Amino acid sequence: MHLRWLRLALSFAALIWGAAGVGILLSWPAAEAVLQQLGAQPIAYDRMLDYWLRMTAGAFGLIGCGFLGLAISPRKFANVLPWAGALMLVEGLILLVHGMRLSLPPLPFYADTAACLLDGTAIIYLARRLERTRVPA
Numbered sequence: 001m002h003l004r005w006l007r008l009a010l011s012f013a014a015l016i017w018g019a020a021g022v023g024i025l026l027s028w029p030a031a032e033a034v035l036q037q038l039g040a041q042p043i044a045y046d047r048m049l050d051y052w053l054r055m056t057a058g059a060f061g062l063i064g065c066g067f068l069g070l071a072i073s074p075r076k077f078a079n080v081l082p083w084a085g086a087l088m089l090v091e092g093l094i095l096l097v098h099g100m101r102l103s104l105p106p107l108p109f110y111a112d113t114a115a116c117l118l119d120g121t122a123i124i125y126l127a128r129r130l131e132r133t134r135v136p137a
Contacts, residue, residue, distance in 0.1 A: 002133065003074065006081075006126035010071035013088060013119050014064045021061025024054055038108050063087075074130065081127035088120025 023031055028050050032043050043049065070077050070084055092113055099109040 002126050002129040006074050006123070006130055007071050009119055009122040009126060010067050010074060010081075010084070012115075013084070013123065014067035014071055016064075016115050016119075017060050017067055018064025020057050021064060023057030024061065028053075039105055074127075078127065078131060081130070082124055085120045085123035085127060088116045088123060090120075092116030092120055 023034075026034065028045055031053055032040075036042065067084065070080065074081060092115075095109070095113040095116060099113060
């Protein structure tokens with residue numbers, strides 16, 4: 001049962017990180033429109049911002065692929081699971097500190113922060129439960 005919940009938590013992480021990968025393919029006007037829907041002000045086109053968008057989208061998408069791999073074979077990568085959970089917790093704390101510092105509106109700030117903190121906690125907890133139930137080789 002814990003394995004199913006762990007796979008669900010890892011799949012959720014894969015989804016929320018991997019969703020950013022779409023930014024690799026969006027045109028600049030489409031990406032700007034999405035960012036404005038998420039609360040950003042209009043952004044004048046800048047080649048470096050366009051480049052950084054692709055770099056960030058690629059990095060986040062690849063992190064999502066890593067979480068997907070963990071979700072598919074959590075027992076095989078059991079030693080990595082606590083690190084994956086810790087990554088989520090650290091990201092959640094970064095978002096919390098800077099979201100509060102910048103006085104961001106609730107959405108998407110609360111959702112992003114809660115997703116990272118709650119899912120990271122779940123991954124660490126469930127990884128420990130999985131480790132306790134593992135049969136020694």
